[in-house]
Amino acid sequence: MNRGANRGGLHWSRSLRFRLLAVTVAGLTVAVVLAGLVLSGLFREHVQRQFEAALVQQLDQVTARLEFDAQGQPGIAAQALSDPRWLKPYSGLYWQVDAMAPDGRGRAGVLRSRSLWDTSLTLQVDALADGAVHVHEVAGPQGAPLLVLERTVRAEGTDAARWRLIVAADLQATQAATAQFTRVLALSLAALLVLLAAAAWAQVAVGLKPLQALQRGLQDVQQARTTRLQGAYPAEMQPLVDDFNAVLARNAEVVERARTQAGNLAHALKTPLSVLENAACAPAPRDGAALAASVREQVQVARRHIDWHLARSRVAASAHLPGQRTALEPVVGGLVRVMNKVHAGRGVDITVALPDAPLFFAGEAQDLQEMLGNLLDNACKWAQSTVRLQAQVLGGQPPQMVVSVEDDGPGIGAAQRAQAVERGVRLDETVPGTGLGLAIVQDLAALYGGRLDLEPADLGGLRVVLVLPAALETA
Structure with missing residues (x-):
């Protein structure tokens, strides 16, 4: 089907210019016709009254004589x-x-x-x-x-x-005088209607000219001559242009993020793949246990990187969707039960202090579990005996939820806190892990518009403060 022909065939009925001109000319025509009828009637009535008044004088004269x-x-x-x-x-x-x-x-x-x-x-x-x-x-x-x-x-x-x-x-x-006046009036009003129609056409042409500039700007964006709409637009159109530029910027950000994610994933997988390649090329050891352990470790590292990037991709796609809300208490309760089982041999006591009013996270439950799970797991690994989780809501627009997880472990010095949230950095190689836990939490929180802060804990170890958007409780 020829789309161009179809568009041309429907142009007159779908044209905004045609609609505006048709409505304006129709309104002007009705107004001019009504004005002509009213003026002609008033003139006829005036002439009739004057003629009748003169005839009354003649009747009075005849009566007097x-x-x-x-x-x-x-x-x-x-x-x-x-x-x-x-x-x-x-x-x-x-x-x-x-x-x-x-x-x-x-x-x-x-x-x-x-x-x-x-x-x-x-x-x-x-x-x-x-x-x-x-x-x-x-x-x-x-x-x-x-x-x-x-x-x-x-x-x-x-x-x-x-x-x-x-x-x-x-x-x-x-x-005859009334008819002559009506003819002159009709010709005058017809000429006025033509002038008003021409003025309406000029007004529509000038008023719609910014739309042509907007169309050219969109063509420039489509043909990659520019990355955003350029130029000055009327005040009524500027919000639309700004919103469209915001969409373009958002799309560019998504594309750049996807490109960065792909590059980061490829870079992150190079190390475990190189280790596996070297292990495969080395002479076979008599005891295969060491090789198996090395393979398992590198596979875990690779899987962790993949899970991290998949989590970032999922959050990037859903972080700004409206209407998302997850209750904090059920997620924390489930994670505490899991951590008690995983770290049962270390005898870590996990205490939770939540406000009486329910707290809701403005996001998906899986992302909240990912972030709090990493924080609790990291705290349990470093704690000597106690891990404490607290939460509260900060007022404002939009409201924010603050969750802090602290332990009584050795803590981290001020100079090392910035390194602790970098991907793959492990401050102590004796503790099992991949060095991605805090980095994952920081990236996921940033995608939701939140943040991650590291502070000294009252218990003597490290306190991790997670700030996330909160959802209001529905009635």
Whole structure:
């Protein structure tokens, strides 16, 4: 399958740039359309109110010029009206007086303006209170749309006679102005939308530019041109870059550790292999016991080195895994029973002092057994009669567990303590061992972020202080 073709085919739907632009343009489009509708409606309503207000003034003028004779018949002197459009046929401004019967029906066009010429305005029957003004839209002369205002009046001294005054004006000019405004507004908003979309595209391009720099940096790391991400990144991306560089540093550290471990193991096995090779090449002794003892000793040394490096590798892989916890008391109890059996012939008394509250090691039980087992075994080998193990927890973040193992043996001088934790160094060849015990403990503790300290003991011998990360007790 062509991965490049597949990636290109899905590029538009999986592109962050496309998603940002699509959402931005969609939001801008909705906002511009709503703004256009609102502005157009407001302009139309404003023009309509202004037009209606002007027509109310015309209706007031017609009402003021309306007079009644002795018989109660209405009359309006055309010359008394100020607007010349009243006299021009089909000028677009009209007035009319209708006689209204008590049942609401009436006779249209009793009086009308000259601008209506030979036509009259026909309105539906409308129940009007005296003096109230109603507004309608009807078709006028030549089918032109008209805005109509009507009002009823009564002649003085008569209760039954009611007259409807009508004033109408052509809406075509108003509608044309509204349409022109809507067209100009639509073109303006469309141009604004294009400019905003271009600005959004520029914003997205500038905002995503650091991602391109990050991609180039990753390619440089992948192609081994650099070992970490270089350059300055925005504040929002810098934590990601720092974390990625930390991962790269961690991987480099693991690789270097593995390379060092392999070299150390190879170097450590050279001595026993050379001894075995020399023993094999030497003339066969008459008594094979010495050869067998030498072979067993070198095999034990080689196995000890291998176990040590395997333990380091295991701890290096699991030391920083979250959620690990091992109870201290069961591990110490098991080791004390083992040491009492192994060193039963020497009569060493092992005392343990643990706090009442349970202590937990933030790591694997096998690693804790490896470290404490080496310390107890080493203390029992050198002790004259007493070995003491104590433990406590130090507060802080993160919390730490301190385990001390001391004996009443000869102890170690201050100048020799640094040598005691070196691999393969044995300060006294008369005591069996490989010289790896304290070195193993120190390396394992370091992998967990702890440490190993050697101090003079109150019992007179050596006190080994092991500091390890502690795990909090769960509820």
